[in-house]
Amino acid sequence: MQQITTEGNQERMQRLVAVRPRLISFARLQLRDLARAEDAVQEAIEAAIEKDDTFAGRSGYETWVFGILKYKILDSLRAQRREGWWQPLDEELDEAAIDRQFQKNGRWDQEARPSDWGDPETTLHSERFWKIFDLCMTALPDTAARVFSLRELMGLSTEDICRETGLKQNNCWVILHRARLRLRACIERDWLAEEA
Amino acid sequence: MFKMMMCKEATHLMSKRLDVPLTFQEKLSLKVHLAMCSYCTQCNQQFSLLHETGKQYEKLIERDIVTLSSGSGDSR
Structure with a gap:
């Protein structure tokens, strides 16, 4: 019609x-x-x-x-x-990348200490920020990126994510924690580097 | 005895708080830690910013559309 x-x-x-x-x-x-x-x-x-x-x-x-x-x-x-195109993995071997951000005693490693990104409103309105965000998302391990995206970009609850992926809720939280740490480190490196 | 939480554990709670409500004990531990640790305070802000990306993406799309319709010269 x-x-x-x-x-x-x-x-x-x-x-x-x-x-x-x-x-x-x-x-x-x-x-x-x-x-x-x-x-x-x-x-x-x-x-x-x-x-x-x-x-x-x-x-x-x-x-x-x-x-x-x-x-x-x-x-x-x-x-x-x-279609078996992707398989959610409980354990992506990226613990090392996270551990590098901390000393053995659990404090921030000197190199990894978080810095000020400036005013959040301004940051979120910057096209450059979105380019960096995109790059850092692409660099994340597969499951980490997908779970982060389901949670933060698609707005699903961790309960819904479990249903979609078959992951256990506990693992979801662990994956999200690691994804956020990796993303923040990646974004910070690029965001502050170019601005200087 | 009260054991001081370390930064790594604090980031775990900062992350968890964005996905599920923390227990009273967890909230308190995090609050105490953040009051004393400026690095974790920064990290907490960065996690919050990442938490806003979904909503912000929606706004970006809205802005694209608004820009187009105001630029089209169509007064409607």
């Missing part, structure tokens, strides 16, 4: 085209594969166009589209698991 194209949905379609690159980089952080990320975004965009009349008139178009994308990303993630 051909939909009647109103001026409103014409404009929304232009918006979708414009926001597509950002949606793809979001999906790629979670799916860790460009082709799959593009597919998920394509499906989300098609769903948004198809369901345009259910949106019509309400505010928060971007939030709505973003919500659709999150569902599509979860679908794709499930497919990745089914």
Whole structure:
């Protein structure tokens, strides 16, 4: 059935085209594969166009589209698991990378002591920060990146993450703790290095 | 005797607090440690910032859309 194209949905379609690159980089952080990320975004965009009349008139178009994308990303993630594309690992051997940030007695290692990143609002509005964030996410071990992304980017609870991944909740917390420590170290190195 | 928590253990609680409510004992230990350790205070802020990335991503997407619609010259 051909939909009647109103001026409103014409404009929304232009918006979708414009926001597509950002949606793809979001999906790629979670799916860790460009082709799959593009597919998920394509499906989300098609769903948004198809369901345009259910949106019509309400505010928060971007939030709505973003919500659709999150569902599509979860679908794709499930497919990745089914196809054996990725296997959540309880124990990624990255304990050493974490231990390097601390001395034997549990205090911060001199080299790893956290510094001030400046005003959080300014940081989060900086395109440079997002580039560094993207790089550091890519550098994370697979399970760490996916679990971090499910928790912090997709906003799932650790309970839901257990359901999606088959990981135990305790392991989830351990993985998140390590992921956050690795990310902070990676981001800090690049963020402060270039600014100087 | 009260045993002082070390930084590594403190980062574990800073991380956990973002995923699940801490027990009273855990909250207290973390609070005491943060009051005395400036490095952990920084780390705690960095974890909080990482915790904001999801919401912020949504705002970035919103900004892309807003920029486009205000730049299109369409007065609606």
